[in-house]
Amino acid sequence: MIGSHVWVEDPDDAWLDGEVIEINGEEIKVKCTAKTVVAKTSSSYPKDPEFPECGVDDMTKLAYLHEPGVLQNLKCRYDANEIYVMQKYKGAALGELSPHPFAVADSAYRQMINEGISQAILVSGESGAGKTESTKMLMRYLAYMGGRVSNAEERSVEQKVLESNPVLEAFGNAKTVRNNNSSRFGKFVEIQFDQRGRISGAAIRTYLLERSRVCQVSDPERNYHCFYMLCSARKEDVEKYKLGNPRTFHYLNQSNCIELDALNDSEEYIATRRAMDVVGISEEEQDAIFRVVAAILHLGNVEFSKGQETDASEPKNDKSRFHLKTAAELFICEWKTSNMPLLFRCDEKSLEESLCKRVFVTRDETITKALDPNAAALSRDALAKIVYSKLFDWLVEKINVAIGQDKESKFLIGVLDIYGFESFKTNRCLTGCHLPACL
Template sequence: MAAPVNIIVGSHVWVEDPAAAWIDGEVFRINGQEVHVHTTNGETVVANMAKVFPKDTEAPPGGVDDMTKLSYLHEPGVLHNLAARYELNEIYTYTGNILIAVNPFQRLPHLYDTHMMEQYNGAAFGELSPHVFAVADVAYRAMINEGKSNSILVSGESGAGKTETTKMLMRYLAYLGGRSGVEGRTVEQQVLESNPVLETFGNAKTVRNNNSSRFGKFVEIQFDKNGRISGAAVRTYLLERSRVCQISDPERNYHCFYLLCAAPPEDREKYKLGNPREFHYLNQSNCYELDGVNDAHEYLATRRAMDIVGISEEEQEGIFRVVAAILHIGNVEFAKGEEIDSSVIKDEKSRFHLNMTAELLRCDAKSLEDALIKRVMVTPEEVITRTLDPVAALASRDALAKTVYSRLFDWLVDKINNSIGQDPNSKSLIGVLDIYGFESFKFNSFEQFCINFTNEKLQQHFNQHVFKMEQEEYTKEEINWSYIEFVDNQDVLDLIEKTFKNNKRFIKPKLSRTSFTISHYAGEVTYQADQFLDKNKDYVVAEHQDLLTASKCSFVAGLFPPLPEETSKSSKFSSIGSRFKQQFIHSGIWIGEKGDRFGQGKQLELKENGKSGIRIKDFYKTLADVREICHSP
């Protein structure tokens, strides 16, 4: 907040309002810490002096394009300024060198056409209206003129427009660093066309967003000495694997499933696909179509994008065989077998889908059946085969589907990177981080826990650079300034990374033994811990691995290469949490201690016990803490 202002009778102020968040009015009485206000909607409000903020009566009615121009930089002042600009379709506003974007929920093509790119090309930052192109331009100019690599962080709540903003940033960088009149697939074309491919397989409709990224993405664009794009790499994080098998109404599964069900008749016949309502992995929700989106057209657009990024016809065939197989396997159900704790294929319908899955994956149907309902244990004395009951068999089925889809997504990312190619001689690069937004749903599980933890880290980075380091610099330079209060979320990070005991940010609901609440910077979120441990597992069942490694389809077998002998014998546990941590480390997206740079765009050689680092410590310990919190096995 700005320096305290003396609020007196007659002052124009902002007070909290349950409907509008904040409403303005005039003070007509002050009684100690009680402030009596006549609001502009004709009501009388009594508020505590600490919750009353001065209104800038001289602010222009259309707002200011840079928040640093506001007389009072407090919450109601900031929100009112953004709302005033939004009413005029001004969706971008600066706060110094940070750009705030408010989702317009409509297409504004004139804001992003070639003419607009030409205007921002080389313009000084702040010279023109706030725009995402200006942010990309200043990063590019710094790289060219000063030899400085940069990263652009796109952060915000789920549905705020991060994915679209990222695409605009990449389009502008491709405009600046592209080659004119070059035949064939250029690097910049491949970089841009990688977006729709990854969105098809990594995005889905959620409650808040029709095209929600269910994975994190860091795009590293490399430039040659002339400022031309010479290579690129895409890093992805924490794909939401559970969505493959389980969705809530009115959400959807990943786009690719619906696109394939809307493919031309000859493709649907080839994969024995009909209406999406027929498939268990899709019909758990009543939502099958998106407003304004034609899945049949999107299927063809995805195939064209795959062509551009270098995915061959044969590989595309393999990709969609796998997608179809996942849909079919979701319709395989089980019934109790004759023996205790055993199961069999439920009926002829399930048998049909089992056979279709085997045909599409080019594996033996009996071997597939055994991999779903049997487990083999090898002891020094004998080989023991045990059967799974119907509930365990369903879990085995879903585990196979999630594993196959996860491997397919990883293959796509690797293929895109190999097709685009990286420039080993590049000294300059710009990174764009599009990370999942903060999430708070009716039911929140392990995915939301990881996503919100990531956002806490990004918020800490924001606080570090915008508030802490800036204010320390002012103090060091002995500049006269007013201290700006902000909510430091370090205690939330301490809660998750170190210990939950006696932390005021941790709340244990009284009526649930398997849930806990964390008071995040963006509000309280209650997590259901029931499936935390299962969702954190990151290993492939040996029977599933053996089945798919032996596939007669080279594409499927390539997703499951034979394991090294020592790995297959090892019982070392692998977790999603530890993999997530390693992805952040090895990609160079590493939020460091005070003063460290964020995402310098190169492979950072950091040791886990080094001084710098994100310190996403011991998810194992965190999960052990969750067990202790919830008193659950």
């Protein structure tokens, strides 16, 4: 309608607002402050002429909840220096101040103290919505309320949990369509408190790691960050694990997306090793972890062809034999001085047999059945997935030791950072979308 206020897209300023002065079929002429533009009706959005100068503190109060409206609100609030301080939220009733994770955390903390009941906060939303960032804010507030640091040397629980993040992210995060650093696992962070409401420990419980990603990646996504980091590691590590260009590995080259503009894999490798040092993972343990990561990549490059017997299979060629042999060598964890679990004790022959044959144990006998090339490839992928998820579980346990759990804690506040769902045209059921990916 002529005279109405709208937002139109602009290549320089993202969005421009102005008044419609002319309509020609599917096109409108809009008079903006600095210029007059012609835009398609379908790509313009209505603008609220009564939008308050300082914006609104709750996005749900916006008359139009679309991209230019949200951006305008954020800009106004930024210009007005509307910042959130924890002190302000301490003791304020929910709804009294602007909505914020601090308000939710405060309410949970006070209910825990007043009613003596443990609390849980569920952080949910689409992938990339900001759940992990919100979880960090919730933890920061809970650490502030139940602060226990007795001297400057001691690190707070929040600090310890945050320090472990790079390790979890290296092994549990990946690039997806919506988020370059998407958590592909659910995380329940328990902040544990004593009788007086002071923090006594913390623990991270993880669940539903998306195992299928280890062997299957679709364009334009990536596998878990750690694989690319290791391929871009310092030269001696790349040579030690017989790695090289990530494009030469089947588990990585199914997608064309290998490098990310915003992420330098070789710097991330160094940062991850540093974070491992901080959470108390020794040099030998770090070596064992990366041996397993490299072994999985080599395993993925083992292809199978028909064997001599009917329905049997064997490694396809010398290249496959090389990767099988390297995977077997890397899987061997000979070092016994630490309590790192012995993942495998295998040689090339036994690894080949475990992939190309299936053993059935009945009450009376043990039957060995040869597998055809397709079934052997499925066995290979199943092995890669189970090894990776066991490695991830082991890392989480190690991190929990470093953070310091209080098994005797009186109460806890759990923050559940459920892993992000993608919004499809047809969303049949959340569980239905998630579970198959985790198997």
